Amino acid sequence: MASVTVELRNVEGTQAAMGWAGAHTLVVDRPEGRAGGKGLGFNGAQLLALALGGCFCNDLRYVAAEMGVELGRIAVSVTVELEGSPLVTTAAAMTVSCEMLDGSDPQALIARAETSCMVSNSLRRGIAVSIRPAD
CATH class of the missing domain: 2.20.25 (N-terminal domain of TfIIb)
Structure with a gap:
């Protein structure tokens, strides 16, 4: 591990x-x-959104390398929805645009990156979080 x-x-x-x-x-x-x-x-919400989008940007590059294709411009936008007291993130939405330098449709690459994105997979599954004082 x-x-x-x-x-x-x-x-x-x-x-x-x-x-x-x-x-x-x-x-x-x-x-x-x-x-x-x-x-x-x-702030925390921005960091969460950056972690989600940044991880996805990396995965687009990993998947492109596995597929043997080159990417040009990548644009990712992430919005997290917040509510409650204490404030929690209740949803996240990401839009992705990427340019395939060979001119092909990037949808298959985006779909493969979605299956391998560590942050989005972790958030979807939920993770155990422990908080304790330092020794």
Whole structure:
């Protein structure tokens, strides 16, 4: 079984957090004026949508490589629906456009990427989440 760990720490002088995995970083914050947020980075809903869309973009490339085709422009848009208190994501919708450099229809490639996308498959199946204090 494979695993991935990311780390997050507060950013000194702000109420934002810096997250990293290896050499890659991003800032997490609340919108300006919300619970001390300054809008310095992505909020949780945006990160969830980015994870879904980013994973799908990667899978489009993986599947294209497996099929021996080259892709040009890729455009993915993800909308997550939020409701309730506490706020939860109740649905996600993604639209995908990709250009096949050979001029063929990308629908088969998009369908194959959908079957292999780790984030969308995980969300559809549900995952166990545990939260506990550090030792």
